[in-house]
Amino acid sequence: MSIKIESLSKRIRGVDVLKDISLNIASGQVVGLAGPNGSGKTMLMRCIAGLISPTSGQIEINGGILGRDFAFPPSIGLLIEGPAFLSGRSGVENLRLLASIREIASEEEIRDVIEAVGLDPSDKRPVRKYSLGMKQRLGIAAAVVERPDIVILDEPTNALDAAGIKMAKRVVAEQKKRGAEVVLSCHDAQVLHEMVDEVYYFAEGHMDGHETLNNVGGPNA
Amino acid sequence: MTMLRFLRADVRESARVLAPVALIAFVLFVGIDAVLWLKCVRFIQMGKDATAPTFGDCFAALYGGALNSALNDNERISLPMSWVAVMAVVLYAPLSYPYSNLMGFGKQLIAQGNSRWQWWVAKCLWVALCTGAMALIALLSAFLVSSLAGGELTLRTQGNLPGLLGLNGRAFLEETAPIGSFVVQAEMCLLSLCLAQLALSLVLRPLPAFVLVIGMVSLSIFYFGFPFVGELCMWARTSLAVNAGVNPLAGIGTSAVLAATSVVLGGLYFSKMDILDKELVA
Numbered sequence: 001m002s003i004k005i006e007s008l009s010k011r012i013r014g015v016d017v018l019k020d021i022s023l024n025i026a027s028g029q030v031v032g033l034a035g036p037n038g039s040g041k042t043m044l045m046r047c048i049a050g051l052i053s054p055t056s057g058q059i060e061i062n063g064g065i066l067g068r069d070f071a072f073p074p075s076i077g078l079l080i081e082g083p084a085f086l087s088g089r090s091g092v093e094n095l096r097l098l099a100s101i102r103e104i105a106s107e108e109e110i111r112d113v114i115e116a117v118g119l120d121p122s123d124k125r126p127v128r129k130y131s132l133g134m135k136q137r138l139g140i141a142a143a144v145v146e147r148p149d150i151v152i153l154d155e156p157t158n159a160l161d162a163a164g165i166k167m168a169k170r171v172v173a174e175q176k177k178r179g180a181e182v183v184l185s186c187h188d189a190q191v192l193h194e195m196v197d198e199v200y201y202f203a204e205g206h207m208d209g210h211e212t213l214n215n216v217g218g219p220n221a
Numbered sequence: 222m223t224m225l226r227f228l229r230a231d232v233r234e235s236a237r238v239l240a241p242v243a244l245i246a247f248v249l250f251v252g253i254d255a256v257l258w259l260k261c262v263r264f265i266q267m268g269k270d271a272t273a274p275t276f277g278d279c280f281a282a283l284y285g286g287a288l289n290s291a292l293n294d295n296e297r298i299s300l301p302m303s304w305v306a307v308m309a310v311v312l313y314a315p316l317s318y319p320y321s322n323l324m325g326f327g328k329q330l331i332a333q334g335n336s337r338w339q340w341w342v343a344k345c346l347w348v349a350l351c352t353g354a355m356a357l358i359a360l361l362s363a364f365l366v367s368s369l370a371g372g373e374l375t376l377r378t379q380g381n382l383p384g385l386l387g388l389n390g391r392a393f394l395e396e397t398a399p400i401g402s403f404v405v406q407a408e409m410c411l412l413s414l415c416l417a418q419l420a421l422s423l424v425l426r427p428l429p430a431f432v433l434v435i436g437m438v439s440l441s442i443f444y445f446g447f448p449f450v451g452e453l454c455m456w457a458r459t460s461l462a463v464n465a466g467v468n469p470l471a472g473i474g475t476s477a478v479l480a481a482t483s484v485v486l487g488g489l490y491f492s493k494m495d496i497l498d499k500e501l502v503a
Binding site: 052098 | 223226227229230233234237324325326328329330331332333334335336337492493495496497
């Protein structure tokens with residue numbers, strides 16, 4: 001699986017939110033997007049996820065063009081714009097409903113992933129009674145429960161404590177290890193650098209440089 | 222298959238959202254039919270021509286509407302408030318769930334399902350189920366009140382129904398016909414309006430879409446013909462009840478065309494629509 005973004009631009013209501021973005025993501029690579037609020041990180045993630053279509057340019061996923069050959073990447077997990085769940089249902093019920101669409105993840109895998117993010121699979125409380133940190137953990141679990149080829153994590157460490165951040169790093173390392181492409185953003189530069197192979201810097205919708213690291217799966221993870 | 226899974230998820234999740242609206246609808250419908258029953262009792266006591274309300278009377282009372290009185294006529298038009306309330310509650314029921322689903326958890330479901338069209342068709346089917354449920358509530362309310370009142374469980378309406386509904390006009394037929402085909406026409410029209418509202422809610426967001434549709438429906442009291450299709454939900458405008466009224470077959474056909482147009486145009490729009498968060502949509 002590879003993602004090739006070519007000259008991607010997006011204009012919304014007269015504003016260029018993405019300007020001529022080009023980047024490649026190889027299989028098993030973790031890419032970080034850094035930049036201030038409104039710099040285009042989340043917008044690029046939305047484009048990769050197929051939620052919005054570019055004004056110009058294209059996204060090629062495994063040789064197919066997103067929006068032309070398929071509406072969404074064939075195998076994708078999302079945590080974007082904050083975790084959104086059915087507030088009246090428990091964490092397990094939410095993941096069960098999500099997994100019911102493709103029927104890939106088993107009940108055991110659902111419970112395992114909930115445990116892996118530090119939640120209790122037997123917790124019957126509805127999600128509306130979860131703390132922000134617990135919702136964030138559940139959001140990470142939802143993104144990876146079906147072991148997708150592409151994982152999009154928009155600010156995965158938001159609202160997480162130190163243990164939660166460690167968990168997020170571990171989950172990202174696991175995704176890399178199994179060969180998934182992970183695209184994530186994080187406002188904490190240090191945490192971001194500890195999680196990714198490559199960082200792309202964004203400013204006002206355009207790419208403002210990039211940096212190659214290569215530390216995921218290492219001791220920090 | 223994915224579409225059915227979307228629909229299954231929608232039915233499961235929306236039940237909690239719809240339950241209070243269904244309860245309100247039931248109370249409203251029974252209330253309107255109970256008022257008809259009381260009027261029948263009063264008419265009988267006054268020695269006027271009336272019987273206990275039939276099943277047909279009770280259903281027609283919910284969708285009575287207003288006579289075909291043009292604004293330039295000198296006739297005084299009384300607003301059919303109960304009809305507007307019935308329209309509003311039926312249109313409101315399927316209003317917010319699809320959009321809120323799209324802005325929240327549904328975003329993940331669409332990506333998992335990998336098809337915008339299947340998600341859209343599932344939402345259209347969900348709206349059809351929702352409208353069907355409201356139709357069942359209307360039929361149940363009519364059955365309940367006519368049974369309690371000791372009225373006949375027939376689709377026929379009594380001769381003085383226009384008078385009982387406050388629809389005094391010369392246009393009514395000497396003998397109104399059974400309302401079977403009107404039931405289908407009214408429910409088809411409501412379905413088409415709900416589907417049009419669903420499509421508009423993607424473009425405008427739910428509340429403005431509701432205001433626009435209920436506004437057009439309410440204007441049907443005064444104006445006739447397309448796009449004021451609200452009259453297809455009015456018993457007082459059907460050829461079963463009045464001279465030169467809307468033929469039920471034509472009403473069903475018009476509703477089917479509007480429904481199909483809404484599904485196709487809404488789907489085409491949604492297939493290209495940017496799925497943004499609420500702040501960006503605003």
